[in-house]
Amino acid sequence: xPKTVYIAIDPNxxxxxxxxxxxYTHIVVAQRSKAAALASANDKGxxxxxxxxxxxxxxxxxxxxxxxxxxxxxxxxxxxEQIAEEQARVDAENAKRLAQALADTSVTLERYHLDRLAExxxxxxxxxxxxxxxxxxxxxHDLALKLAAKIGPSAVxxxxxxx
Numbered sequence: 001x002p003k004t005v006y007i008a009i010d011p012n013x014x015x016x017x018x019x020x021x022x023x024y025t026h027i028v029v030a031q032r033s034k035a036a037a038l039a040s041a042n043d044k045g046x047x048x049x050x051x052x053x054x055x056x057x058x059x060x061x062x063x064x065x066x067x068x069x070x071x072x073x074x075x076x077x078x079x080x081e082q083i084a085e086e087q088a089r090v091d092a093e094n095a096k097r098l099a100q101a102l103a104d105t106s107v108t109l110e111r112y113h114l115d116r117l118a119e120x121x122x123x124x125x126x127x128x129x130x131x132x133x134x135x136x137x138x139x140x141h142d143l144a145l146k147l148a149a150k151i152g153p154s155a156v157x158x159x160x161x162x163x
Contacts, residue, residue, distance in 0.1 A: 041120035060101035
């Protein structure tokens, strides 16, 4: 079956395309919400994740990396030069992980939390809240309505036309 190119133009005039052998009638797009991004950045659930990450970094910094990068190249399939190159890459990766762990654990857990929060808020502030993001192509209008309902009030259903 030949592939069809479907297009839809969002409210900003940007063309969304999809090439497929399936049939689509609609596309659901939405703008990102700055309020939602900031709420996510400030979510209390991050504390548990950051505590876990901090404890993991402490293990690496103490020289007890539970999952160090390793090379699994063997002499029966690779040359000595290839194995040496891979080992150098693995050693550099482990050194980078150790340096990052030492930097992360050079501050208290509370400072680590505050630093990560500042990074998340900065990303949320710098986000693109004008462009429309494609959330999915649908073959029927009722499916597009269902998808739009999951996304929320910023969702826009657009007709998909074959090129």
